[in-house]
Amino acid sequence: MSTPTLAAFKVPAVENEPMRQYAPGSAxxxxxxxxxxxxxxxxxxxxxxxxxxxxxxxxxxxxxxxxxxxxxxxxxxxxxxxxxxxxxxxxxxxxxxxxxxxxxxxxxxxxxxxxxxxxxxxxxxxxxxxxxxxxxxxxxxxxxxxxxxxxxxxxxxxxxxxxxxxxxxxxxxxxxxxxxxxxxxxxxxxxxxxxxxxxxxxxxxxxxxxxxxxxxxxxxxxxxxxxxxxxxxxxxxxxxxxxxxxxxxxxxxxxxxxxxxxxxxxxxxxxxxxxxxxxxxxxxxxxxxxxxxxxxxxxGGKNFHIVHSSAEVNNAVLQAVRGAFEYQGQKCSALSRLYVSSSLWKNGFKDKLLQEVAKIKVGSHLDFGNFMGPVIGKPAFDKILGYIAKAKDAGGEVLIGGTGDDSKGYFIQPTVILSKDPKSITFVEEIFGPVLSVYVYEDADYEKTLELIDTTTSYGLTGAIFASDRKALLLATNKLRNAAGNVYYNEKCTGAVVGQQPFGGGRASxxxxxxxxxxxxxxxxxxxxxxxxxxxxxxxxxxxxxx
Missing domain, CATH: 3.40.605.10 (Aldehyde Dehydrogenase; Chain A, domain 1)
Known part of the structure; x- marks a missing residue:
């Protein structure tokens, strides 16, 4: 027997839960x-x-x-x-x-x-x-x-x-x-x-x-x-x-x-x-x-960042590092495919990216200074290293990382792979680990690269567009309309917040x-x-x- 309804109740106002910082010495x-x-x-x-x-x-x-x-x-x-x-x-x-x-x-x-x-x-x-x-x-x-x-x-x-x-x-x-x-x-x-x-x-x-x-x-x-x-x-x-x-x-x-x-x-x-x-x-x-x-x-997802020649390099690099390597890349929304204009890549993007990735500390949660921890288990560890090996066999160049150690925990170093083939295996198949595949495109081929992004995988979960040129943002938005259920401008492709960015994708995602x-x-x-x-x-x- 239910209680009679004697009023139309109004629920309390809700706000997103504030994040605590966990600074040294804090309560x-x-x-x-x-x-x-x-x-x-x-x-x-x-x-x-x-x-x-x-x-x-x-x-x-x-x-x-x-x-x-x-x-x-x-x-x-x-x-x-x-x-x-x-x-x-x-x-x-x-x-x-x-x-x-x-x-x-x-x-x-x-x-x-x-x-x-x-x-x-x-x-x-x-x-x-x-x-x-x-x-x-x-x-x-x-x-x-x-x-x-x-x-x-x-x-x-x-x-x-x-x-x-x-x-x-x-x-x-x-x-x-x-x-x-x-x-x-x-x-x-x-x-x-x-x-x-x-x-x-x-x-x-x-x-x-x-x-x-x-x-x-x-x-x-x-x-x-x-x-x-x-x-x-x-x-x-x-x-x-x-x-x-x-x-x-x-x-x-x-x-x-x-x-x-x-x-x-x-x-x-x-x-x-x-x-x-x-x-x-x-x-x-x-x-x-x-x-x-x-x-x-x-x-799943095979999520992308597209970096236009007008993008601000420092932000695009730091957003890529977080998007690809937070929680060891074990997010459905994690960055997996990075497309960078050749002018930016040659003039600071590559060097900045490798410098920042080299700073990442990998290890146990007990050391609070570690940015990355372990992947979830032995099958994931073997699968991820297997994909890195396949990328090498396909002609990909491992710019940093590419190794793992499972003697105590399942730790894999953050890995960046540069490939001249934008349809090679690590651009197509979901890895669910700390592996970022990079393709450098000619500045004049921006629109062609958008079409490439749209047709490379069967997924359609998240993506991000980095550009200061509003026309470039608009072009990418239209060309990639079905390529991602969550799209971000000058912001990494992870981190949807309840009540702010409704989360989900289409296609195979x-x-x-x-x-x-x-x-x-x-x-x-x-x-x-x-x-x-x-x-x-x-x-x-x-x-x-x-x-």
């Missing part, structure tokens, strides 16, 4: 250092499945290694088996009626409280878990596990309030038209990636905000931080069963969920290959479902449903139009029937 650095030390003492943690609010220990145990110290692991986690996944689905569906009927202000309050727990009580613990488990430095963990996660929850509440307020603008005499935004019929499957703790919170959180129930399968490489996010939502008051936490073997868990008749939607972030396979599998199951499932996905905006919530509701008539008919005939 926030001391707090984080204490959290890291405490977490190290308690390693490894044990993570169960959470179904209907109960911890389930299946006995099928896997480990989440620490990428900077792979001899140790941050947690062991119990993998969901078939019975656990089945129980999770059944429990979610059982919780659906009460959750859907809960007044909107109460659902909103849960997520607003969760945001405050993220940004306050659990901030340092979330950062520590993200640093240890996912190999982020302080700054990258701060913008992810603290700021962006809190922003997703707070702005999500604001966006849903705006969504619910969208009502028909016209009513005939004696009629009241209105629209309700129902959650989807069935359950949502959320499959989250390793590289952003915040995405781990948003993939199940966004559908739940609008009344859906969710089965959440986190990445094996982000299990512990994602478990903390679940526990925060639970502490904030999320009813049992609304989000079911089921770590486990991805293929088996996902196949069981999408094979269920009540599967209603996939909310996915991960590889393009996996997303395409899941889309095909869902299509093959269409006769099983009650309706047509919503498929929402953000996948995903469904471009724009996380961090109101758009994403449309995908998880099914609108119902209601027309109420206040004045009854007195006759079934039409006025035109009169004779």
């Amino acid at each position: 926030e650095r001391q707090g984080l250092e204490a959290a890291l030390a405490q977490m190290h003492k308690e390693l490894p943690f044990e993570v169960p499945c959470i179904v209907n609010g109960k911890s389930i220990k299946t006995g099928n145990v896997a480990k989440q290694p620490m990428p900077a110290d792979h001899a140790n692991h941050i947690c062991t986690y119990h993998e969901a088996d078939q019975a656990t996944v089945s129980s999770a689905i059944d429990g979610a569906l059982a919780a659906k009626t009460e959750w859907e009927a809960m007044p909107w202000n109460d659902r909103a309050a849960i997520f607003l409280r969760a945001a405050d727990l993220v940004s306050g009580k659990y901030r340092y613990k979330l950062l520590a878990s993200t640093m240890l488990g996912q190999g982020k430095n302080i700054w990258q963990a701060e913008i992810d596990a603290a700021a962006e996660l809190a922003d997703f929850f707070r702005f999500g509440v604001k966006f849903v309030e705006e969504l619910y307020q969208q009502q028909p603008v016209k009513n005939s005499p004696g009629v009241w038209n209105r629209v309700e935004y129902r959650p989807l019929e069935g359950f949502v499957l959320a499959v989250s990636p390793f590289n952003f703790t915040a995405i781990g919170g948003n993939l199940p959180g966004a559908p739940a905000l609008v009344g859906n129930v969710v089965v959440w399968k986190p990445s094996p490489m982000a299990t512990y931080s994602n478990y903390l996010v679940y526990k925060i939502l639970e502490e904030a008051g999320l009813p049992h069963g609304v989000i079911q936490f089921v770590p486990g073997p991805p293929a088996e868990v996902v196949a069981q969920a999408i094979g269920h008749p009540s599967f209603a939607s996939l909310h996915f972030t991960g590889s393009t290959f996996v997303f395409k396979k899941l889309w095909k599998d869902i299509a093959n199951n269409l006769d099983t479902y009650k309706g047509y499932p919503r498929i929402v996905g953000e996948t 995903g469904t471009n449903d724009k996380a961090g905006s109101i758009s994403i919530f449309y995908r998880f509701v099914s609108a119902r139009s209601i027309k109420e008539n206040f004045v009854g008919l007195e006759d079934f005939g039409y006025p035109s029937n009169l004779v």
Whole structure:
């Protein structure tokens, strides 16, 4: 039984979570250092499945290694088996009626409280878990596990309030038209990636905000931080069963969920290959479902910077360094392809780029002076070095970097490869690591280079245009209209902020449903139009029937 709605509540004003600086000697650095030390003492943690609010220990145990110290692991986690996944689905569906009927202000309050727990009580613990488990430095963990996660929850509440307020603008005499935004019929499957703790919170959180129930399968490489996010939502008051936490073997868990008749939607972030396979599998199951499932996905990228001859060199270089090498290039939006005009390349750009990359320190998160940490694991380490070798074989020149050391952690040096072939392998295929491929074009070939950028890869996620000449900016914007869902002027191609730059791309990069905006919530509701008539008919005939 839901509580009667006695008022139209207005949610509090929301702002982006302020970034903390973690300067030496600051209170926030001391707090984080204490959290890291405490977490190290308690390693490894044990993570169960959470179904209907109960911890389930299946006995099928896997480990989440620490990428900077792979001899140790941050947690062991119990993998969901078939019975656990089945129980999770059944429990979610059982919780659906009460959750859907809960007044909107109460659902909103849960997520607003969760945001405050993220940004306050659990901030340092979330950062520590993200640093240890996912190999982020302080700054990258701060913008992810603290700021962006809190922003997703707070702005999500604001966006849903705006969504619910969208009502028909016209009513005939004696009629009241209105629209309700129902959650989807069935359950949502959320499959989250390793590289952003915040995405781990948003993939199940966004559908739940609008009344859906969710089965959440986190990445094996982000299990512990994602478990903390679940526990925060639970502490904030999320009813049992609304989000079911089921770590486990991805293929088996996902196949069981999408094979269920009540599967209603996939909310996915991960590889393009996996997303395409899941889309095909869902299509093959269409006769099983009650309706047509919503498929929402953000996948890979092969993101570019184009540097025009009028660009300011210092800014373009520094933006490229950050865009390519922050978090070891393990962002879907990371810079991978850099196109530089020959006049700039010869007159300072090349030298400045190599000087700045040479300054990058690579190593453990425990040394706060390191700009780069480890890549996520052994498969990534081998894949990245393999691509560097392939680039060399294709005639590419490694200007700096190109080496790795996996004796203790999975560390790869920031690598810049110059190629005369703009269609060579590292310009085309996603690497997901600290490798930047550079192509130098003749100044007169700027427009041709834009066409090259547009046709080189199948992706369409992010890109950046560097130019002082406004005509050059405009030309690139028009030529590259479909090459990126997020485009930046004189700014790196990473770092979209919730509520400021809605994030997502098209082509092979995903469904471009724009996380961090109101758009994403449309995908998880099914609108119902209601027309109420206040004045009854007195006759079934039409006025035109009169004779």
